[in-house]
Amino acid sequence: MIKTCLPDVLEKKRLQITKRHNINASIAIFFIFTVLFLFIHLLASIEVRSRGWVLGLLGLSLFLCLFFIMRFISKLDYLFCKELGFICPECHKPLYIVIGRETGSKRLMDGRCPHCNKDLKG
């Protein structure tokens, strides 16, 4: 487990949001694989000459699915941050940053706002 410099109250909220984010991401991954599975079955049932279109459609729809699902999860994270009050007192932006955003995540672990760099420890 990663040690953070956040006060206990904020650390508890961060862990709650992280847990909720991981549940949402797991559901999204399950949904994407279900759609992929259905497309593969659809592809197997279509005649050989038209598979190129179906593959293109599959790629495009997977890309769109990923894009909108990531935006949706990000929106859910934001709403949950607001609900819990996990918001920066200075810039009023949500403090939760997905791990992929290295700099912001490191700042939060150091006890600073990932957006405006305000010290949250005091």
Ligand SMILES: [Zn+2]
């Ligand atoms: Zn801030």
